[in-house]
Amino acid sequence: MKTIFTTVFYFVLTFSLSAQGEVVSTTFSSPSFDGEDFNLNVYLPEGYDENAEPYPVYIFLHGCCGLNQNTHISDFEARLNTLVAEEIISPFIVAFPSAQGSLYGNRHAWFNSELNGPYSDLITEDLIDWLSGNYNVSSEKRAVGGFSMGADGAIRMGLRRSDLFLAAISHSSFPAIDFFTNLIPGLIAETGQSAPPYDYAPSNGLLSDQVFGVSSAWSPNIDSEPYGVDFPLDENGELIDSVFWRWKLNADVDSIIQHNWEPTEEVPVSIYFDVGLAESFLGPNQLLNTQLAELNTNLGYTIDYTYSEFPGGHALPTNKIDSSLVWLNSIFEAVLPSSTLSDDTSSNKLMVYPNPIAADQLNFEITNCDTDCLESVQLIDQQGRTLRTIPAYNLDRVTDSSFTISIPSLKSGFYFLIAETRSGLMMQRFIKH
Numbered sequence: 001m002k003t004i005f006t007t008v009f010y011f012v013l014t015f016s017l018s019a020q021g022e023v024v025s026t027t028f029s030s031p032s033f034d035g036e037d038f039n040l041n042v043y044l045p046e047g048y049d050e051n052a053e054p055y056p057v058y059i060f061l062h063g064c065c066g067l068n069q070n071t072h073i074s075d076f077e078a079r080l081n082t083l084v085a086e087e088i089i090s091p092f093i094v095a096f097p098s099a100q101g102s103l104y105g106n107r108h109a110w111f112n113s114e115l116n117g118p119y120s121d122l123i124t125e126d127l128i129d130w131l132s133g134n135y136n137v138s139s140e141k142r143a144v145g146g147f148s149m150g151a152d153g154a155i156r157m158g159l160r161r162s163d164l165f166l167a168a169i170s171h172s173s174f175p176a177i178d179f180f181t182n183l184i185p186g187l188i189a190e191t192g193q194s195a196p197p198y199d200y201a202p203s204n205g206l207l208s209d210q211v212f213g214v215s216s217a218w219s220p221n222i223d224s225e226p227y228g229v230d231f232p233l234d235e236n237g238e239l240i241d242s243v244f245w246r247w248k249l250n251a252d253v254d255s256i257i258q259h260n261w262e263p264t265e266e267v268p269v270s271i272y273f274d275v276g277l278a279e280s281f282l283g284p285n286q287l288l289n290t291q292l293a294e295l296n297t298n299l300g301y302t303i304d305y306t307y308s309e310f311p312g313g314h315a316l317p318t319n320k321i322d323s324s325l326v327w328l329n330s331i332f333e334a335v336l337p338s339s340t341l342s343d344d345t346s347s348n349k350l351m352v353y354p355n356p357i358a359a360d361q362l363n364f365e366i367t368n369c370d371t372d373c374l375e376s377v378q379l380i381d382q383q384g385r386t387l388r389t390i391p392a393y394n395l396d397r398v399t400d401s402s403f404t405i406s407i408p409s410l411k412s413g414f415y416f417l418i419a420e421t422r423s424g425l426m427m428q429r430f431i432k433h
Contacts, residue, residue, distance in 0.1 A: 107213025110153020
């Protein structure tokens, strides 16, 4: 009998060590923008036309200020080809949309705004529908990521639309809004005024232009003259609470998580974020890392996240492309295809408790499971590797439907428990502290 790991976690694909995908340049029409066409590049892995299985799809969003998807597409193409050829990752499709044309240096932040336009809907409604109609893409395995402004949009879009995305990847974003208070002296300095009342304008300097840009996304106000935004500082250089809390509600990752999920719930979107040690966005990324750790450790959340820092400034090094793609591949491969899951979900349910696990014992229950319904279980790490396979007769049974497994050597991290029953496979993700 094939192992569950083989059945669940690997595509049955054949490719050579010289695997070469292709990039197709096209356009897609946007109902959200009244039928306007937007440029799109799509990476298709080698053998795409011969494979019947739907491919996972990763949507990568570009940065601001005249940049477009071509900034990173050649790097992605080369790294995807190499990683697939070396069998480090399985093939998946990557879509690179291009969307320019908003105010303040094209800083629309991939966010729906009455001032800029529905840039989030452009992706979550229009592009996803277009990809589903034109390519063999999975409806279960989607992720969104980006660089700089694209990362700002991706991490928030991924969390807000957990019905669409399994994962969100952020390369050099501004994810923690509380860090904004550190920027206030710089905004005041750019006014060139030594005392209030301060006059804020996009033309004051780079930081001012950036803040007006994100204000056009997170706090637009088309009736506010002359810039069409609610700026977060008053003429005395003090935070305007109503505007700042609007930013928090719309764009603060920590706040979005706490607004959408209870501490007892597992956040269903995995997060990867990184930043350069020499760039100005280092602080907000470090703050988010602290906030997520606090949510997991002290508030009881279960958030799957990976954070890393790298030498250098505001850029996307090749090794970080590699790291994020390998990480994303592990997320895609950890998803059970719907065809392998038990159809009898109303009668059987797998539950790990408590979750997260602090002790050296894993407790789980399969509801309505009689003495002979369970055949075996497997412990899988986040890279899809089988750590243990335990036949049912070797499990410590507490009741007819509840069991325990000793896990003294299991390190802190995220794992999967796979249960094979007469009705099919069931999976439960859990965290070990």
